[in-house]
Amino acid sequence: MVEGNREIVALDVDTFTELTKLDGVVVIHLSAEWCGPCQAFTTVFHETAENHDDVVFATLDTDSQPELGAAFHVKSIPTIAVMRGGALIFTHEGSLSERALNDVIRQARGVDVDEIRKSMTSGVAST
Template sequence: MTIKELTSNNFDAMLDAHPLLVIDFCASWCQPCKAFEKIMLAAQPDYPEVIFARADIEKEKALAEEFSVRSVPFVMIIKNRTALYADSGVLALKDLREMLDKAKHVAV
């Protein structure tokens, strides 16, 4: 399993192709970001319909600005181009799973 790299160039295409995304806005120096990456990898096998992606805020400044990312990790769950969750900090695996289970049933 892998986490996809999200860029300004592929952002719209990824949103169009995948109705449910988890995005981790991160930085290479951010230790909590690395911890959340492991959590995403742990959840990934149970959610094959979900795309797990990361955007490096140092490389993707425009995306970070667009979503008002002020600190990392900044986690978003997006369904059909609608943000269902957006907040700073690491989500526990249990919390991420609960949110994804709910997101599957939200009509947007």
Template structure:
């Protein structure tokens, strides 16, 4: 699965009405930890087809960032059946990312 760019225009369809859980990565181009996490999120999207992965650029999508209460990035959310079931802030290593999503999927 490839990573989708999530905007306010496709959010409802891609996230809220997704059949699969969605891992959302809120990021910005100027954010160092975001740049470190991004390749791990990309790799995860290729390895786990049971989850859709989307990225939200907080500089371009202020409304979505506000709706999710983003105050620090990178911020990761898992949305399942239209509800946030898990969230975390900051960089994490690959195995921690996998564990975070796996525990959220189980909820």
């Protein structure tokens, strides 16, 4: 997987593990085929992906990958999740406008990955 590839990645456990190793911004659209609002948001998601070469865009079908959906604590779909430096930094239940999604991406780019890593490891007792 290449960071910043315009291809939208279909997530499974293996590709998700790969994404958690990236420092860059990863935007995930959690949905299901039967979900009308999810399908409506797909257009916005794809159009936004075309405008961000430095961001990885991925989809997660919560029906075919229920364990990953559970890992994101999905209560309703569509859900948008944003990761940076392997950490989940944003989730939103429901669709977003293209403008709002672009703003989320802009803010995610500004997140300090080193600070995320520190906060992920703080409080972990060393043996």
